[in-house]
Amino acid sequence: MSIPGTALKTGLTERDLDTLRGVEGTAGVSPQVSLMSAAEVDGEVYKKISIDGESAIYFLNNDVIESGRPFGAADMGGEAHVCIVDHTFIRKAMWGKKVLGSTIRLGGYEYQIVGIQKDSDSMLNAYTDTSSYDGTIMIPYTNAMNMSGASGITSVEVYIAKDASSGTVEKNLRKALNGIFNDADNAFSIFNMESLMKSINTTKAMMQAMLGGIASIALLVGGIGIMNMMLVSVSERTKEIGLRKALGAEPARIQTLFLFEAVTLSVFGGLIGVGIGELIAAIGSVALKIKFSFSPGAVLLGLGFSLGVGIVFGWAPARRASRLNPIDALRSE
Amino acid sequence: MADNQAEIKENSAAPAADPGAGERILPIRGDDGKRADHEADSDTGERILSMRGITKDYVMGSEVSHVLKGIDLDVNRGEFLAVLGPSGSGKSTLMNIIGCLDVPTAGEYWLSGRRIADQSEKQLARIRNREIGFVFQAFQLLQKQSARENVELPLIYAGMPERQRKERVEEMLERVGLADKMDYLPNQLSGGQQQRVAIARAISTNPTILLADEPTGALDQTTGHQVMDLFHDLNEEGRTIIMITHDRHIAAHARRIVRILDGNLLEGGELEDA
Ligand SMILES: Nc1ncnc2c1ncn2[C@@H]1O[C@H](COP(=O)(O)OP(=O)(O)OP(=O)(O)O)[C@@H](O)[C@H]1O
Ligand SMILES: [Mg+2]
Numbered sequence: 001m002s003i004p005g006t007a008l009k010t011g012l013t014e015r016d017l018d019t020l021r022g023v024e025g026t027a028g029v030s031p032q033v034s035l036m037s038a039a040e041v042d043g044e045v046y047k048k049i050s051i052d053g054e055s056a057i058y059f060l061n062n063d064v065i066e067s068g069r070p071f072g073a074a075d076m077g078g079e080a081h082v083c084i085v086d087h088t089f090i091r092k093a094m095w096g097k098k099v100l101g102s103t104i105r106l107g108g109y110e111y112q113i114v115g116i117q118k119d120s121d122s123m124l125n126a127y128t129d130t131s132s133y134d135g136t137i138m139i140p141y142t143n144a145m146n147m148s149g150a151s152g153i154t155s156v157e158v159y160i161a162k163d164a165s166s167g168t169v170e171k172n173l174r175k176a177l178n179g180i181f182n183d184a185d186n187a188f189s190i191f192n193m194e195s196l197m198k199s200i201n202t203t204k205a206m207m208q209a210m211l212g213g214i215a216s217i218a219l220l221v222g223g224i225g226i227m228n229m230m231l232v233s234v235s236e237r238t239k240e241i242g243l244r245k246a247l248g249a250e251p252a253r254i255q256t257l258f259l260f261e262a263v264t265l266s267v268f269g270g271l272i273g274v275g276i277g278e279l280i281a282a283i284g285s286v287a288l289k290i291k292f293s294f295s296p297g298a299v300l301l302g303l304g305f306s307l308g309v310g311i312v313f314g315w316a317p318a319r320r321a322s323r324l325n326p327i328d329a330l331r332s333e
Numbered sequence: 334m335a336d337n338q339a340e341i342k343e344n345s346a347a348p349a350a351d352p353g354a355g356e357r358i359l360p361i362r363g364d365d366g367k368r369a370d371h372e373a374d375s376d377t378g379e380r381i382l383s384m385r386g387i388t389k390d391y392v393m394g395s396e397v398s399h400v401l402k403g404i405d406l407d408v409n410r411g412e413f414l415a416v417l418g419p420s421g422s423g424k425s426t427l428m429n430i431i432g433c434l435d436v437p438t439a440g441e442y443w444l445s446g447r448r449i450a451d452q453s454e455k456q457l458a459r460i461r462n463r464e465i466g467f468v469f470q471a472f473q474l475l476q477k478q479s480a481r482e483n484v485e486l487p488l489i490y491a492g493m494p495e496r497q498r499k500e501r502v503e504e505m506l507e508r509v510g511l512a513d514k515m516d517y518l519p520n521q522l523s524g525g526q527q528q529r530v531a532i533a534r535a536i537s538t539n540p541t542i543l544l545a546d547e548p549t550g551a552l553d554q555t556t557g558h559q560v561m562d563l564f565h566d567l568n569e570e571g572r573t574i575i576m577i578t579h580d581r582h583i584a585a586h587a588r589r590i591v592r593i594l595d596g597n598l599l600e601g602g603e604l605e606d607a
Contacts, residue, residue, distance in 0.1 A: 243473045246434055247534070248462020248490040250455050326434045330473070 002155050003177070003188040011152020016180050020156065023172045025164030028057040032155040033144035039137060040105035041093045046134040049089070051106070053144025061159045068100050068115030071140055078142040084115035089135025104137075107147040111139065166194040219305060222269065223313035230262050230317035234324075241321050242329025255322035262314020263307060270306025274299050378409030381541050381573060382431070387440035389426050389596075400426050401437070402596035408542070408575065413568040415587035416577045417601075422593045424577045428546045431575060432465050433457050445541050462490050466535030470547035472527045474519040474534075480506060481515045484534045491538050505533040509563060525556030532563060536572065543567065545576045549583055561586040 003011055012020075012031070020029045033053030039046050059070030068084065075082055083106065090099055103110045117138065145153070160169050170192050181187035234241070241254055278294065285292035389401040400423045408414055418424050429435035430442065433449055442449045445464055452460060466487075467473075474483045481502050488498045506515050509529040519527050528548060535543055548564070549557030565586065568574050576587060584590050590601035 239473075240475060243475070244486070244490075245458065246432065246461055246467050246473075247487040248458050248538070250458040250490070252455075253490065327429045330434070330469075 002191070003153070011150065011154040012156065012180070013152060017153065017156070019176055019180060020158065020173065023158075023169070023176050025161050025169035025172060026158050027161040027164075028061060028159040030055045030058040030061070030157040030159070031141050031153040032058075032157055033141045033148060033150065033153065034155075035144065035148045037107060037147065039089075039093065039134070044093065046089075046093050048132055048134045049106075050133070050136045051144055051147065052136055052138045053141030053147075054138050055141050057159070058157065061157075064117050066116045066118040068113070070115060071138075075140045076142050078140070078146060080140055081109045081111045081143065082114045082140070083111040084117055084138040085113055086117040086136045087119050088133070089137060090116070092134045106137065106139065107143075109143075111137075160194075166192055219309055222266070223309040226262055226266055226269075226310060227313040227317060229265070230258060230314055231320070233261070234258065234317050234321045237321075238324060238329045241324050242326045242331075245324070245326035246330060251322040253322075254324075255318045258318035258321045259311065259314050262318065263310035266306045266310030266314070267303060270303045273306070274302050277302070378411050380407060381410050381445055382406070382408040382575075383441075383443040384431075385441045387427075387430060387437045387442060389423070389430065389435075390438045400596055401430075404440070404593075404596075404598045406591065406598060408573065410541075410573055411568075411571055413564070413574045413586075413588045414576065415584035415590045416575065416593055416598075417579070417581060417584040417590055418593035419579055423596045424579070424593055425546055427593065427598075428544060428575075428577050431542070432467060432544050433460050458490075462487055463538055464541045466538065466540035466543045468528070468531050468535045468543065468545035468548045470550040472519070472524075472531045472551070474527055474530055476519050479516045479518055480511060480522065480530045480533075483519070483530055484537050487534060487538045501537060502533075505537045506530070508536075509533045523556070524552050525559055528552060528556075528560055529563065532560070532567075536567065541573060543572055543574045545574065547578055548576060549578070549580070557583065 017029055017031060020026065031053070033051075035051050035053075037049050037051045039049045054071060056071050056073045056076060059065065064070075065084065070084070071080075071082065074080065083104070085094075085099065085104075093104075094102070099113055099116060101113065103112050105111070115138075117136070139147075141153075158169070158173060160166050170190055173190060177188045177190075244254060244257075278299075282292050284290075384404055384406040387401055387404040387406075388399065391398045391400055404427065416424055416427065426435070430437050431444075433444070433452075436450070444460065447460070449457075449460075461467075474480075475486070478486075484502045484505050485498055488501060493501065503512075503515065506512060509532055511526060511529055511533065514522060514526060517526075519530070522530065528551075532543075532548075535545075543564075545564075549560055552560060561583065564574055564576065568588070574587070576583075578584050592599050592601060
């Protein structure tokens, strides 16, 4: 939530944070302070650094550390000059250098690097990567507040207890904040991630349903194609089937033979499809500057479906083959 | 699987172990000896095939054509029987019934002690595999498979393990004189050679009966006689052969002839003048 405050009171104090921590259904309150600043590494100055002030509880709720350590409660006193850098910063300022344990200068203090952030896969990240932006550095939020000179905290992340509903907690928070700001208008706004997630999820579900629909139609058409091909193959090979039967092939054996061919056909098609799909994804990721991610699960799902299509649509022709009368079959020229 | 192997071995041993079939057949050959020989055979050899009142009707629209009109036939182990008859007389129809590829409209058919009408589809497949070795007029080889693979097919259906299969296939192809052509495709072989592959395939599972429908029909005279010589040799080794033909010269190679005319079966002698 964002709390610009009122003309009389800017943002929240530590005491207000305690009030929020006391609200029923919350599992943690993490103040967020962000500002732009410059950083100095071995005498070189990097001007466009985004500074994120974070609290210890933030790291308990967000999995952002790739190596090193997150901040702990002990780092929040305002005296701990520790920071966590991201890969963009490392690429720009510390390429090839030892990162963990090194020190950099931020706002007039020496900061020790204690951790490295994970690369987030977001599109935004990929775009900003190529701009003149020099990276993000996390420092304890208390330090960030000192650095910015702000008197209050204007942005807070509130985590919700597992068994609490986000709606109720939102209501409780609203009440507490109204108390803090004496019911002043526009003193704060609450942004409920769950409702955002919900709407993202409905959009996603719709997209998936649509793609699923297209995929089902494609599978159906492909399946009918396979069935048709197998039926043609069965009638073309009637004589062979008759011969195999005369030589002692059991019906089940003939059925397996044709089912196997249908499945081979469909899985082969599936492999080509997966190949083309991955190729388009790879080209698309380069064009859109998104990180290409290969998902073995999706490939297996695709191949599994091809296998299923082969079995389902190969079954009828295979059964027809297995039931052919051997003399009719042998007689056909 | 072990069961299958045992069965095939047992079969192969049986004719040799039967002194009646093996020895007495050897010296007798040629047109004159044939009929007398048949009499002797049916008294001593083990009966492997028996048909009583077999009929076959085809219904086409409102018309019923009686193709077989009550066939009685007995065949003993070790016989070489020719079924002779003109085109359209019902020879192939009879052969399909003997080979368990088709069912008669009425009548009783017993093969190796089994009543064929009682067998399930699966059991019939097994009988076709173990009891019958088919040789067709048009060879009926799988064109995309080598001689070796064609001969191997019935053995695969018999469930024989691969190592044994390979040995057996080579033995069979050597037996028909194609040791040097094992990896040839059918279209790389002459007609006579293809028919020999088909014969090797037919005898690979050591069937009770080698059943041939016009085996020389697609061959010239010389090659046809070579195939007949092979049939002679196989018969002398104790193999039972039923051969269907419209050609009396080919039929003359057999030691017993029955004639089929208009769906009726008659022992050779009685029709000699007809
Ligand atoms: N499926 C069928 N439906 C109707 N009639 C059939 C069928 N099969 C065979 N026939 C008829 O049965 C008769 C005997 O046919 P079959 O094939 O047994 O003759 P064949 O003695 O083998 O002749 P060929 O020497 O020409 O091969 C023929 O008149 C044929 O038209
Ligand atoms: Mg015929």
